[in-house]
Amino acid sequence: MTGRVEQAAERLKALGHPVRLSILRRLVQGPEAGTPAGELQSRLDIPASTLSHHLATLADAGLVLVAREGTTLRYRADYGVLRALTEYLWQDCCAGGAADDPQPSPCCRRD
Amino acid sequence: MTGRVEQAAERLKALGHPVRLSILRRLVQGPEAGTPAGELQSRLDIPASTLSHHLATLADAGLVLVAREGTTLRYRADYGVLRALTEYLWQDCCAGGAADDPQPSPCCRRD
DNA sequence: GCACTATTTCGACAAATATAGAATTAAGTG
DNA sequence: CACTTAATTCTATATTTGTCGAAATAGTGC
Numbered sequence: 001m002t003g004r005v006e007q008a009a010e011r012l013k014a015l016g017h018p019v020r021l022s023i024l025r026r027l028v029q030g031p032e033a034g035t036p037a038g039e040l041q042s043r044l045d046i047p048a049s050t051l052s053h054h055l056a057t058l059a060d061a062g063l064v065l066v067a068r069e070g071t072t073l074r075y076r077a078d079y080g081v082l083r084a085l086t087e088y089l090w091q092d093c094c095a096g097g098a099a100d101d102p103q104p105s106p107c108c109r110r111d
Numbered sequence: 112m113t114g115r116v117e118q119a120a121e122r123l124k125a126l127g128h129p130v131r132l133s134i135l136r137r138l139v140q141g142p143e144a145g146t147p148a149g150e151l152q153s154r155l156d157i158p159a160s161t162l163s164h165h166l167a168t169l170a171d172a173g174l175v176l177v178a179r180e181g182t183t184l185r186y187r188a189d190y191g192v193l194r195a196l197t198e199y200l201w202q203d204c205c206a207g208g209a210a211d212d213p214q215p216s217p218c219c220r221r222d
Numbered sequence: 223g224c225a226c227t228a229t230t231t232c233g234a235c236a237a238a239t240a241t242a243g244a245a246t247t248a249a250g251t252g
Numbered sequence: 253c254a255c256t257t258a259a260t261t262c263t264a265t266a267t268t269t270g271t272c273g274a275a276a277t278a279g280t281g282c
Contacts, residue, residue: 005136006129013127015200017270018120025116025203037229047272052230054270071228071279082204086197089126092136093193128240148259158242163260165240182249182258224282231276239268246261252254 008092011085014061019046020054027064027077034067034074119203122196125172130157131165138175138188145178145185 002010015021022044027035041051055075058064063082064075113121126132133155138146152162166186169175174193175186 005132009127009129009132011127012123012132016120016122016124016127018117019270021116021120021123021203028204028206038227041229048229049231049272049274050270053272056230057269068278071226073229077204079205086201086204089200090197092132093139093188093197094190095139130240149257152259159259160243160261161241164242167260168239179248182256184259226280226282227278228280229276229278232274234273235271237268237270239266241266242264244262244264246259248258248260249256250258251256 004088008085008088011061011063011081012089014057014063017054017057019044019050020058023051023054023058023075024063024077027075030076032076033069034065034076036069036072036074038072040075115199119196119199122172122174122192123200125168125174128165128168130155130161131169134162134165134169134186135174135188138186141187143187144180145176145187147180147183147185149183151186 015024023040026040026043030039037048037051037055040055041048044051055064055066059066059075063078063085065078066073066075068074126135134151137151137154141150148159148162148166151166152159155162166175166177170177170186174189174196176189177184177186179185
């Protein structure tokens, strides 16, 4: 029985940490099939246990998906969820301001 | 010397709390000149000190602006910052996925 | 089964966060 | 100046979060 606001807040909170935001950036830049945890670890240069904790936070929030491939676990971004969250954030934050503002949404601007 | 990722993370973190997200929703729906803290307090039904704490968090993150008007303090959303944050989030999260995905940005879709 | 690799889970601890009553500051009014 | 209203800051406390070494788990190959 988690409301829309609560769910969005949980997801934004999960993104609200430099390491986790960096992880996500890596994931979206990596292969579609997902990026192994070990590769993230070597690139970000943090202890494996710390990384695993952050990955679990992102996964619990539903922002990333995980699939095993042999001994490695491949993480990848859930674009559907990310899209929905961004959409909600924009409409939530700027629905009032947009009325007085003829400019297009931020992600559509070409300037 | 706060980097782009760190700043975005701080702002997302500030939004990552149900009460603060609710506050922001109220602000964007309220008058352009801003909404008095007292009005937020009565609508959200939380102690004034708790509300003040959350407002300070939002203000510190640069998401809201405040102006005094007599004895009341009016808070309003900073749309420029919110727009920039949403834009960053979208491009940050979906730059990789967008290449394989012909769909427009979430805030531009009309479906 | 044993060794090896990849990753998570456990356990402990410090630091940050959320909450809220009480005291304080700021501004207006008689 | 005293009084009232609006909101913050102070103080305290409980909870959550972040970190990371050590131990455990999952899978692969000999």
